[in-house]
Amino acid sequence: MTATENERVTPVSIGEARSSGPSVQDFLAADSRTVPESLLDHSSAPQGAVDIPRLRYIDPAFAELENEYLWTNTWQMACMEVDLQNPGDHVVYDVGDQSLIVTRTKDGSIKALHNSCLHRGTKLRTDGGRVASFRCPFHGWRWDLDGNLVELPAEWDFPQVWDQPDSCLPEAAVATWQGFVFVNMAEDPQTFETYADKLIEHFDRDFAMADRHRAFWATKEVPANWKVCMEAFAEGYHVIATHPQILEFTADENSEYSIWPDSPNVTRFINGFGAQSPHLAEMTPQQVVDAYMAFAANSPKGKLPEGMKIDVPDDANPRAIVAGMFRQAMQARYAADLSDRADSELLDAVLYHLFPSFAPWAGVGQSLVYRWRPGSTPDTCFMDVIRLAPNPDSGEVPDAAPQQVLSLEQSWHEADEMGALADVFEQDMANLPRVQAGLKSKGKKGVSFGLYQETRMRMHHRMIDGYIDAGLVHDGRDAGELDRWRVPTD
Ligand code: FES
Numbered sequence: 111m112t113a114t115e116n117e118r119v120t121p122v123s124i125g126e127a128r129s130s131g132p133s134v135q136d137f138l139a140a141d142s143r144t145v146p147e148s149l150l151d152h153s154s155a156p157q158g159a160v161d162i163p164r165l166r167y168i169d170p171a172f173a174e175l176e177n178e179y180l181w182t183n184t185w186q187m188a189c190m191e192v193d194l195q196n197p198g199d200h201v202v203y204d205v206g207d208q209s210l211i212v213t214r215t216k217d218g219s220i221k222a223l224h225n226s227c228l229h230r231g232t233k234l235r236t237d238g239g240r241v242a243s244f245r246c247p248f249h250g251w252r253w254d255l256d257g258n259l260v261e262l263p264a265e266w267d268f269p270q271v272w273d274q275p276d277s278c279l280p281e282a283a284v285a286t287w288q289g290f291v292f293v294n295m296a297e298d299p300q301t302f303e304t305y306a307d308k309l310i311e312h313f314d315r316d317f318a319m320a321d322r323h324r325a326f327w328a329t330k331e332v333p334a335n336w337k338v339c340m341e342a343f344a345e346g347y348h349v350i351a352t353h354p355q356i357l358e359f360t361a362d363e364n365s366e367y368s369i370w371p372d373s374p375n376v377t378r379f380i381n382g383f384g385a386q387s388p389h390l391a392e393m394t395p396q397q398v399v400d401a402y403m404a405f406a407a408n409s410p411k412g413k414l415p416e417g418m419k420i421d422v423p424d425d426a427n428p429r430a431i432v433a434g435m436f437r438q439a440m441q442a443r444y445a446a447d448l449s450d451r452a453d454s455e456l457l458d459a460v461l462y463h464l465f466p467s468f469a470p471w472a473g474v475g476q477s478l479v480y481r482w483r484p485g486s487t488p489d490t491c492f493m494d495v496i497r498l499a500p501n502p503d504s505g506e507v508p509d510a511a512p513q514q515v516l517s518l519e520q521s522w523h524e525a526d527e528m529g530a531l532a533d534v535f536e537q538d539m540a541n542l543p544r545v546q547a548g549l550k551s552k553g554k555k556g557v558s559f560g561l562y563q564e565t566r567m568r569m570h571h572r573m574i575d576g577y578i579d580a581g582l583v584h585d586g587r588d589a590g591e592l593d594r595w596r597v598p599t600d
């Protein structure tokens with residue numbers, strides 16, 4: 111046996127195999143500028159090879175367990191601070207069968223009040239807005255912005271409630287970070303700072319979002335389980351079949367997926383651009399640059415000069431060349447000095463994920479933020495897309511874009527200002543109902559995730575089980591209740 115054959119058959123540990131071609135860290139090492147420290151901070155942690163039971167995506171009883179124990183015990187982005195500028199401004203945050211009123215109080219703090227009347231349970235608010243107090247539409251019990259009961263018609267009939275300490279609306283924990291408001295309904299949750307450790311470290315150091323404004327926000331009901339939808343935005347593996355038009359300048363299979371075991375709620379996916387896919391026959395740097403320039407002529411990153419042709423030497427790094435173009439275009443667009451910003455910051459898709467449902471992109475210029483929530487059945491969910499744009503130099507911050515709501519039947523194309531992004535989203539969305547339908551097939555019992563490219567999904571499923579297990583124990587229920595859907599141990 112030759113040495114080469116020997117190497118080829120040497121087994122690697124589970125989840126340690128990687129695609130051919132340069133890694134993301136190779137791209138960063140060749141960057142024409144100093145790369146932000148956060149991008150160099152990468153880590154992986156194999157999560158085994160077992161199939162994930164398909165019932166987890168389709169069974170209403172499992173969705174109930176998620177609603178009961180996952181969504182009530184994790185930090186989730188409820189809104190942005192800009193939605194709560196004045197006392198009484200509030201947003202209704204619905205997740206699963208729970209609802210919170212997230213409001214600015216008179217002293218300027220933010221509270222998250224359970225959105226349920228303490229008389230007979232009526233939902234106090236169905237929509238956001240600005241109010242002086244929260245008055246139940248049924249019999250008129252009224253709470254101030256801090257959640258104190260201040261009016262109760264016929265109070266003589268409710269001595270067990272009126273003036274009693276537990277007449278305040280129960281509160282959930284609130285945290286603010288980089289312009290976002292997070293809530294957690296757990297009784298005594300881990301602080302947001304601990305929960306989101308790595309996310310905070312990276313963004314506060316390298317990817318500040320607070321100097322941006324919300325230029326776009328749409329929420330769409332999607333015909334698939336929230337995990338199916340979320341997982342469709344969590345890997346570059348689907349590019350070859352779903353977005354083949356970008357293969358010539360997308361290093362899809364060379365994407366990097368980070369799991370940091372000491373900050374397990376935070377993971378990251380980096381997809382390098384300006385380099386060819388390893389699926390294609392070898393291209394010259396000229397071909398890669400030409401393909402990217404043609405595609406990006408109207409990029410939201412900044413319009414590139416039309417019909418521009420650059421001569422690319424055979425030994426050139428196409429990433430540096432395309433990044434140079436974007437650097438120029440974006441400097442003009444944002445009137446900002448980007449001369450020190452790394453090629454990677456200008457080019458690559460860098461998508462963080464805060465378990466379970468908040469995913470901000472990092473990078474220069476505009477950036478996206480995703481959020482997912484379960485729907486009323488396991489077959490639907492809600493996905494939010496927010497676009498943040500840099501504030502203009504004038505110092506005048508544009509008004510935050512209002513929420514646009516799209517129904518199950520509507521397409522992302524119907525959202526104003528979504529632009530070319532809607533085309534890509536529709537490519538992604540086209541898969542989702544087919545996945546959801548196919549998961550109901552009795553032909554195969556589980557989902558066979560890749561050991562590296564889809565490793566974060568394996569971890570998230572185990573984390574969901576962890577929350578359900580803890581909840582069952584907390585409530586004195588039998589841990590065996592989860593067994594039907596539990597991710598098996600390897
Ligand atoms: S149910 Fe709210 S006041 Fe009666």
Ligand SMILES: [Fe+2]
Pocket residue numbers: 342343348352353534538
């Ligand atoms: Fe996609």
